[in-house]
Amino acid sequence: MVTIDENVARWAATPIPLGHPGFCLTALVLGPNEIPRILDVAQAQQTPELAVLGVMAHGKDEEPERAVEMAKAALIACHDLPDDRALPYSELVLLSLNQAAKIILEKLMASGQFEYQSDFARKHRGEGEAIGVAKGEARAILSVLEARKVHVPDEVRQRILACTDHTVLERWIRRAVTLASTDELFCDT
Known part of the structure; x- marks a missing residue:
């Protein structure tokens, strides 16, 4: 049994008498006391699952700086794993x-000092930034229309906010400056 809870580990390690004299079952238990704290990136890369398990077992109880070092090692160790394992492991960390x-x-990740190691993380970070830019462009369109006092029906507002195509959004921004009604916004798109 593997557990990150010391009380569960003690309970699970309690011998179970099987009714026959001298026969007792004692489960093999790996509790938090047996799970290492992996701070070294090279060691974490050799056993990424153990590095993640270490954060799970000790991440809430450690001093923040030490917990961050364990988390960084585990996240970097997930670099070479397939996406279907890297994402849930990163979430667990x-x-x-x-x-x-x-x-x-x-703060470290937002500062740009944390180097995203995996193509997966870089891809999804880039997608997140692109979505953020698209949302900003969509809000700009709505702001221009509002400033020009052009009525924007709810379905038009939703269509603008749902768009993530930068080329289309840029076209709509240019049109929003001169159009008379929102019907003109979507012609040729």
Whole structure:
């Protein structure tokens, strides 16, 4: 049995008498005391699952800086894993940190000092940035129309906000400056 809870580990390790004299079942238990804290990236890369398990077992109880070091090692170790394992492991790492460590790690990641290691993370970070830009362009269109006092029906507002194609959004921004009604916004698209 593997558990990150010390009480569960003690309970599971309790011998179970089987009714025959001298026969007792004692489960093999791997609890938090047996799970290492992996801070070294090279070691984490050799056993990424163990690095993630270490964060799960100790991430909430450690000093924030040490928890962040374990989390960084585990996240970097996920670099070479297939996406179907890297994403859930990364989620487990982030969910396993105490609040102070989460804040430090999020600031580090936002500062640009944390180098995203995997193509997966870079791809999804880039997609997130592109979606953010698209949302900004959509809000700009709505702001221009509002400033010009052009009525924007709800379905038009929803269509504008749902669009993520930068070429289309740029065309709509240019049109929003001169159009008389929102019907002109979508012609030729």
